Structures are given as C-alpha cells and as structure tokens.
Amino acid sequence: xxxxxxxxxxxxxxxxxxxxVESVNxxxxxxxxxxxxxxxxxxxxxxxxxxxxxxxxxxxxxNQEGLNAGAxxxxxxxxxxxxxxxxxxxxxxxxxxxxxxxxxxxxxxxxKGGESAVTTDAIQVGGAFWFISQTAAPAAPxxxxxxxxxxxxxxxxxxxxxxxxxxxxxYAAEIAFADPATGLSVGTKGANVITADNISILxxxxxxxYFFxxxxxxxxxxxxxxxxxxxKGGDSAVTTDTVPAGAAAWYISRGAANFDWVCPRPYSL
Amino acid sequence: MKxxxxxxxxxxxxxLVQAATFNWGTDASMNSQNPDLGDVGYTxxxxxxxxxxxxxxxxxxxxxxxxxxxxxLAGSASGTGTLVSWSSGSYNYALGSxxxxxxxxxxxxxxxxxxVILDSASTGYFGFESFQVSGLTxxxxxxSFQLGSTEAGEFTTVPEPTSMAxxxxxxxxxxxxxxxxx
Numbered sequence: 054x055x056x057x058x059x060x061x062x063x064x065x066x067x068x069x070x071x072x073x074v075e076s077v078n079x080x081x082x083x084x085x086x087x088x089x090x091x092x093x094x095x096x097x098x099x100x101x102x103x104x105x106x107x108x109x110x111x112x113x114x115x116n117q118e119g120l121n122a123g124a125x126x127x128x129x130x131x132x133x134x135x136x137x138x139x140x141x142x143x144x145x146x147x148x149x150x151x152x153x154x155x156x157x158x159x160x161x162x163x164x165k166g167g168e169s170a171v172t173t174d175a176i177q178v179g180g181a182f183w184f185i186s187q188t189a190a191p192a193a194p195x196x197x198x199x200x201x202x203x204x205x206x207x208x209x210x211x212x213x214x215x216x217x218x219x220x221x222x223x224y225a226a227e228i229a230f231a232d233p234a235t236g237l238s239v240g241t242k243g244a245n246v247i248t249a250d251n252i253s254i255l256x257x258x259x260x261x262x263y264f265f266x267x268x269x270x271x272x273x274x275x276x277x278x279x280x281x282x283x284x285k286g287g288d289s290a291v292t293t294d295t296v297p298a299g300a301a302a303w304y305i306s307r308g309a310a311n312f313d314w315v316c317p318r319p320y321s322l
Numbered sequence: 323m324k325x326x327x328x329x330x331x332x333x334x335x336x337x338l339v340q341a342a343t344f345n346w347g348t349d350a351s352m353n354s355q356n357p358d359l360g361d362v363g364y365t366x367x368x369x370x371x372x373x374x375x376x377x378x379x380x381x382x383x384x385x386x387x388x389x390x391x392x393x394x395l396a397g398s399a400s401g402t403g404t405l406v407s408w409s410s411g412s413y414n415y416a417l418g419s420x421x422x423x424x425x426x427x428x429x430x431x432x433x434x435x436x437x438v439i440l441d442s443a444s445t446g447y448f449g450f451e452s453f454q455v456s457g458l459t460x461x462x463x464x465x466s467f468q469l470g471s472t473e474a475g476e477f478t479t480v481p482e483p484t485s486m487a488x489x490x491x492x493x494x495x496x497x498x499x500x501x502x503x504x
Contacts, residue, residue, distance in 0.1 A: 127468035139425025167421035183463040
C-alpha cells in the first residue's frame with residue numbers, strides 16, 4: 054500500500070512538473086497613449102492559447118474606455134490593415150446601421166467596411182495596422198490597450214515585398230533595427246535615401262526616415278565604415294534609434310524580389 | 323543598357339505595389355424617382371455605383387450627362403472624366419447603404435471624383451455625388467468620405483438609340499397623320 058501511495062505521489066509530482074514545463078504561454082497586455090488621430094500600431098500578441106492570429110474583436114474589445122463607436126467609418130474609430138490591393142478598413146460600429154439607422158445587434162462591434170455584421174477577421178502576430186481614433190488629441194489622449202499571448206517562437210518571419218511594407222516587431226520589445234542581430238540587414242544598400250531601402254517611423258505627425266547605407270557617403274563617394282548600416286537621413290553614422298515596442302514602421306524595399314525578414318526573439322522565456 | 327532596363331523594371335515593380343487608399347460610403351441610398359413609401363425611400367437592392375475620376379476640376383454633371391448604352395459620361399460632361407475600374411478596390415451595397423474602397427498610387431489618386439448611382443428600379447435616371455481627394459500619399463492612412471444619403475435617379479440619362487429611333491418614328495407617324503388629315 055505504502056508502495057502504491059509513493060508511486061501515486063510520484064505520478065502527481067511528475068504531472069505537476071510536466072504541467073509547468075508545458076505552461077509557457079505568457080499572456081500580457083500593452084497600453085499605448087494615443088495623442089493623434091492616426092497611429093501606426095504593431096501587434097506583438099497572438100490569440101490566447103494558440104498564439105495564432107488574434108481576432109480583431111478580441112484584440113481591441115469594443116467597450117474599452119476612450120474608443121468611439123459610430124454608424125460609419127467617419128464617426129467610429131477605424132482599424133486599417135494594408136493588403137495586396139490597398140487597405141481593408143474596419144470601424145467600431147454602434148450597431149445603428151439598419152434601415153433608418155435602426156439598431157442591429159449583430160453589427161455592434163468591429164465591422165468591416167461594407168459589411169453588416171461584426172467581423173471575424175484576425176491579425177497575425179507581427180502584423181501592423183493603422184488605428185484611427187476620432188477623438189485622440191494632445192489635450193485628450195486615449196489609452197489603447199492590446200492584450201493577448203506573448204510571442205514565444207524562436208523567430209518571426211515577415212516577407213518584405215518590393216515597395217512599401219508596413220512592418221512591426223512581433224515581440225514585445227523595442228527594436229534597435231540597425232543592430233544586425235535584429236535581422237534587418239538583408240535589404241538593398243545604397244548611398245542615399247533614393248537608392249537604398251528605407252525605414253520610416255511615424256512620430257509627432259511626421260516621418261523620420263532612415264536608409265540602409267552602403268557607407269559610400271564620404272567625399273567623392275568614399276567609404277565610411279561608421280556609416281555602413283541604417284543611417285538617419287541627414288546623419289553620417291549608423292543610428293542607435295529604435296522602434297518602440299508596439300509601434301509599426303514603413304519598410305520601403307528597392308529590390309525587385311521579395312525577401313524574408315527573420316527576426317529572432319530578443320528575450321528568453 | 324541591361325542595367326538600365328533592370329532599374330526600369332525595379333521602378334515599375336515598386337510603382338505597382340505602392341498605393342494610397344480612400345473609402346467612400348453612404349448611410350442610405352434613396353431614390354427620388356421611384357420612392358418606395360413602405361421602405362423609407364430606399365432603392366431596390368439592384369443599385370450599382372460607378373466611380374469616375376475628374377482630375378483637378380470639380381465636376382458639374384446633370385441631365386443628359388450619362389449614356390446608358392455605353393455606361394459612360396455624355397453631353398457636356400463627356401470627355402472630362404475617366405471611369406475607374408473596381409478591380410483597384412472593393413465595393414459593397416447592402417441594407418440600402420454603400421461602401422467602397424479605392425487604391426491607386428499617390429501620383430494619380432488625388433483629385434475630384436464622382437460617384438454615379440444607377441438603379442434598375444428607375445431606368446433612365448441616375449444620381450451623382452462628387453468629392454475631392456487631396457494630400458493623400460502612399461504612407462497616409464486611408465481617407466474616408468461618408469454621406470448621410472444619396473438621391474439616386476436625380477438626372478435623366480441619354481436615351482438608348484432604339485428609344486430615340488422609336489421616338490423619331492412616333493413623331494414621323496404623327497406628322498404623316500396630320501398630313502393625310504389635310
């Protein structure tokens with residue numbers, strides 16, 4: 054009997070240890086203070102439990118304080134996701150989109166433009182989107198809280214296409230993009246912002262642009278080792294600037310073909 | 323030469339993917355020519371919308387400015403606008419309201435647009451709404467335009483040639499009848 058109980062206890066303990074090892078899903082949240090109408094947001098959460106793409110309705114619940122619900126895209130807050138043929142826009146609907154403005158319960162929440170029911174669309178971890186607040190202003194900031202499962206994969210891969218790409222760090226950490234360890238060092242280099250790949254970060258209503266410099270910005274195009282990497286427009290040395298956690302940026306690729314940005318996880322679990 | 327061609331190809335490829343977007347919507351599309359009193363004036367579910375680009379000049383469109391045989395601008399508006407293909411955007415009409423999204427490169431997207439509203443319930447009439455897009459760049463968030471309602475069937479279209487022929491035939495018949503009465 055004693056032997057049986059010991060065996061049972063061992064099994065229970067083993068089960069607990071095993072449960073601890075399997076339980077690596079970290080659920081978190083991130084708050085961003087919005088002071089402007091147009092905000093570029095980076096998604097560093099996945100769906101709780103699976104880490105897969107997170108439904109918009111779960112990512113930003115409709116009843117968050119400071120959000121604006123309305124009957125159309127002009128009065129309700131917007132989420133706009135860039136696709137292959139332009140943006141797909143969702144608006145926070147108050148449900149009043151029936152005939153004569155009648156309330157439709159099925160449309161009370163995030164609705165895709167042109168549709169009449171709450172969307173089931175989701176955004177992938179590492180995805181980027183515009184969040185358009187109808188009321189956020191310096192004098193009336195809005196706190197946007199995103200919640201979900203923290204990315205646990207060893208790397209996150211995003212395909213960069215020729216031209217404009219909206220990018221974001223899929224991990225809940227700021228990204229020092231000039232550091233080759235972030236993986237943003239496989240694009241097209243050049244001597245200026247026109248020929249090289251660009252990264253543009255929105256801040257204060259305008260963009261700060263960096264270019265992937267080949268270092269040839271010395272006198273007569275001489276090579277300057279200190280400028281071999283991501284350089285802020287107007288500067289002459291590789292930047293130490295970062296894209297904050299939860300922010301998004303534009304990547305302008307000058308190459309003719311796609312390439313993968315493989316971003317390693319910057320923290321240990 | 324090879325290098326130049328390659329650079330040209332790169333520039334072309336880049337140009338194809340860059341896009342600025344605007345959304346246009348209407349909360350309710352009405353039909354003044356064929357009001358459905360039991361349905362708060364909503365048009366039939368067969369309403370269609372056509373986007374027309376007018377460039378830098380504000381459009382002025384009225385009676386006789388839409389040709390239903392060619393589905394294009396006619397009369398004084400002829401030649402001032404270009405029909406835009408929906409392949410560059412999405413379009414939806416439901417519950418009496420419409421929404422569409424249109425994308426193009428920043429070099430060509432800004433300017434005046436018109437939306438032609440056609441309803442099979444009021445053949446021979448069309449509605450028209452215009453708006454201006456300005457300052458939109460490829461890195462701008464989408465711009466959105468929203469109307470409370472539109473008045474479909476406000477203007478008369480150019481009649482079909484067959485209708486014109488029938489009309490001419492009718493006039494001729496009346497003329498002949500009068501002649502023979504004398």
